[in-house]
Amino acid sequence: MTKLNEYKEQAQLEPKSRYVSEAWSAWREMRLQTLNRITNYLFILNSGALLAALTYVATKGANGGILNSIWLFAFGIFCSALHATLDYYLTESSFSAYRKDVTSLYEFKLDWEVFVDRNEHRPPFDWLLHIVAWLGGLAFFIGLVYGLRQIPST
Structure with a gap:
């Protein structure tokens, strides 16, 4: 295992420094994208709430079907907020x-090989985000179909 300060030649050190910078930029960009997605989910929250309110007002007499639809929309909104928060x-x-790993690397406490291995094997939690997103989408779809079936045909 080799610490960063053990590389004496610039030709050996330069690719490692570039690797750290590229990974840092990728993490920073991912972080900014999640903040941007939170803003987008706030739009979804407001749109879903408006849709639920309009559905309720349009019926004037809230029957159980419309109330179920509104609850499904509310659950979909909750899933959107949960997804953004978890993400x-x-x-x-x-x-x-x-x-932390970059700090340890530059303080010569972490070997280069260990740093690369940790960076490439961070556990992804995409499966959790996918489940929450699918639950929210499914709740919206079922609520929409269920709500549309409550509208009397003319």
């Missing part, structure tokens, strides 16, 4: 671990 905090946690 942000999981990314933040991974980026914090990466920053």
Whole structure:
């Protein structure tokens, strides 16, 4: 195992420094994207709430079917907020671990090979985000179909 300060030649050190910079940029960009997605999910929250309110008002007499539809929309909105929150905090946690590793690397406490291995094997939590997103989408679809079936045909 080799620490960063053990590389004496610039030709050996330069690719490693470039690797750290590229990974740092990727983490930073991912972090900014999650913040941007939170803003987008706030739009979804407001749109879903408006749709639920309009559905309720349009019926004037809230029957059980419309109320079920509104609850499904509310669950979909909750899933959107949960997805955004999990996405942000999981990314933040991974980026914090990466920053610690970079600090250890530059303080010569971490071997280069260990640094690369850790960076390439961080556990992805995409499966959790996919489940939450699919639940929200499914709730919206079922709520939409169920709500549309409650509208009397003319």
